[in-house]
Amino acid sequence: MRTPTHILLGQTLSFSGDPFLTPLEDAVRFERRGAVVIGDGKVLAVGPAEEISQPVDAKVTDYGDGLIMAGFVDAHLHYPQTGIIASWGKRLIDWLNSYTFPEEARLADPAYAREIAERYFDLAMANGTTTSLSYATIHPSSVDAYFTEAQSRGLRALAGKTCMDRNAPDNLRDTAQSAYDDSKALLEKWHDIDRLGYVITPRFSPTSTSEQLSALGALWVENPECLMQTHISEQHEEIAWVSELFPDARDYLDTYETHGLLGERAVFGHAIHLTEREQSRIKEVGAGLVHCPTSNTFIGSGIFETARMKAEGQRVGLATDTGGGSSFSMLRTMAAAYELSQLKGQPLHPAQLMWLATCGSADVLHLSDKIGNLAVGMEADLVVLDLSSTPAIAQRSQRAEDIWEAVFPTIMMGDDRATKAVWVGGSLAR
Ligand SMILES: O=c1[nH]c(=O)c2nc[nH]c2[nH]1
Numbered sequence: 001m002r003t004p005t006h007i008l009l010g011q012t013l014s015f016s017g018d019p020f021l022t023p024l025e026d027a028v029r030f031e032r033r034g035a036v037v038i039g040d041g042k043v044l045a046v047g048p049a050e051e052i053s054q055p056v057d058a059k060v061t062d063y064g065d066g067l068i069m070a071g072f073v074d075a076h077l078h079y080p081q082t083g084i085i086a087s088w089g090k091r092l093i094d095w096l097n098s099y100t101f102p103e104e105a106r107l108a109d110p111a112y113a114r115e116i117a118e119r120y121f122d123l124a125m126a127n128g129t130t131t132s133l134s135y136a137t138i139h140p141s142s143v144d145a146y147f148t149e150a151q152s153r154g155l156r157a158l159a160g161k162t163c164m165d166r167n168a169p170d171n172l173r174d175t176a177q178s179a180y181d182d183s184k185a186l187l188e189k190w191h192d193i194d195r196l197g198y199v200i201t202p203r204f205s206p207t208s209t210s211e212q213l214s215a216l217g218a219l220w221v222e223n224p225e226c227l228m229q230t231h232i233s234e235q236h237e238e239i240a241w242v243s244e245l246f247p248d249a250r251d252y253l254d255t256y257e258t259h260g261l262l263g264e265r266a267v268f269g270h271a272i273h274l275t276e277r278e279q280s281r282i283k284e285v286g287a288g289l290v291h292c293p294t295s296n297t298f299i300g301s302g303i304f305e306t307a308r309m310k311a312e313g314q315r316v317g318l319a320t321d322t323g324g325g326s327s328f329s330m331l332r333t334m335a336a337a338y339e340l341s342q343l344k345g346q347p348l349h350p351a352q353l354m355w356l357a358t359c360g361s362a363d364v365l366h367l368s369d370k371i372g373n374l375a376v377g378m379e380a381d382l383v384v385l386d387l388s389s390t391p392a393i394a395q396r397s398q399r400a401e402d403i404w405e406a407v408f409p410t411i412m413m414g415d416d417r418a419t420k421a422v423w424v425g426g427s428l429a430r
C-alpha cells in the first residue's frame with residue numbers, strides 16, 4: 001500500500017559532502033524555509049519551500065523554525081544494558097563483571113528481553129534516533145526481542161547475538177559451535193527481512209577462544225553481505241589482557257584478522273588506543289571505527305582523536321554505547337565528542353558533529369544509500385529538532401547569527417525535549 005504524500009515545512013539541513021574533507025559551503029545544504037516531500041517511505045524532494053512543487057493532495061505539516069534533518073544513526077550500543085545505564089565507579093572489566101554480566105543474564109527470560117527492547121526503542125526514538133546497531137546478549141531470544149520490536153515500529157535496525165565462550169559467567173557462555181549455529185539461524189531468520197540487518201557479533205577477543213573467533217570468521221565468509229561488529233582497544237588493561245590471551249598475535253587487531261574477522265564491513269567500537277600498524281591496516285581494508293565519547297569518559301577509557309582519524313582517512317561513526325555510555329541522546333553524544341575534541345585542541349565544528357551522528361554512522365554501517373541524509377531517494381527517517389527547547393537553549397539560540405550558532409546550543413545542552421517530531425519510513429512516529 002502506498003503511503004500518502006506529506007510535505008514538511010521548516011528549516012532543512014542536508015549534507016552534499018563530508019565537512020571533514022570539504023569546505024562547509026560545499027558540504028552543507030541549509031534552507032531557512034525549506035520543504036521536504038515524502039511519499040512511499042522515501043524522500044521525494046527537498047529544497048527551498050518556494051521552489052518545491054507541492055502535490056495538491058499532499059498533507060502539509062509546518063514545523064516553523066523546527067530543523068528537519070535525517071534521523072540519528074547510533075552505530076554502537078547494547079540495548080540489554082538499558083536498565084544499568086549510569087552505574088557508578090568501575091573501569092571496563094570490573095564494570096562488565098559487576099553490572100553488565102548480571103543484567104545481561106536476566107535477558108535469558110524472553111519476557112524481560114521484550115520489556116527491555118521496548119524500553120530501549122522508546123528512549124532511542126524519544127531522542128530522535130531512527131537506526132540503531134546493537135549488541136544483544138548471548139541468548140538468541142534477545143535478538144528476536146530486539147528485531148520484533150524494531151519491526152513493529154517500522155525501523156531500520158541492526159543487531160547480533162553477542163558471542164562469548166570464555167571469561168564470562170557460566171550462564172553467559174556459549175561455545176564455538178553453538179555461537180556459529182545460533183548466529184547462522186538468527187541470520188537466516190532476520191537478515192534483510194523488512195528493514196532489519198543481522199550483524200555477526202563476537203563481543204571482543206578476551207571473551208572468545210580462537211575456535212569461536214574462527215567459527216564466526218567462517219560464518220562471515222559464508223555471509224559476506226553482513227556486517228561484523230566487535231570492540232577494540234578501549235582500555236590499556238584490556239589491551240594488555242588481549243596480548244596475554246593471544247601471545248602470538250602482533251596486536252589486538254591481529255586477533256581478529258587471523259580469525260577472518262577483518263574486512264570492509266567490520267565495525268570496530270572504541271578504537272581509542274590503536275597502534276600505527278593497526279590504524280594503517282584498518283584504513284587499508286576500509287573497516288569502520290565507531291567513536292563512543294560518553295562511554296569513553298564514563299568508563300575512563302581515553303580520548304579518540306576524531307579529527308586526526310578523519311584526516312588520516314578512517315571511516316568514523318558516532319554512538320552512545322549505552323549502557324557503558326551515559327546517555328541515549330545523540331545530542332549529548334555529540335556534546336561529549338566536542339568536549340573530547342577540545343581536549344585534543346581540535347574542536348569539531350557543529351556541522352562535523354551532525355555529520356558524524358547521521359552520514360558518518362550510516363557510512364560505517366554501509367547504509368549511506370538508504371539512511372543518514374535528507375536527500376532525494378533516501379528512506380524518510382527524519383528528526384525535527386526544536387532549537388529552543390529549554391529556556392537556557394532558547395536565550396542563547398535567539399542571538400544566533402547563522403544556523404551553526406543556532407544549532408550548537410542544542411548540541412551542547414539539548415536532550416529529548418529538543419525532539420519535536422520523528423518520522424520513520426515516511427510515517428509520523430512521534
Ligand atoms: O563499553 C563497552 N561495553 C561493553 O559491553 C563491552 N564489552 C566488551 N567491551 C565493552 N565495552
Ligand SMILES: [Zn+2]
Pocket residue numbers: 076077078231269321324
Ligand atoms: Zn560496546
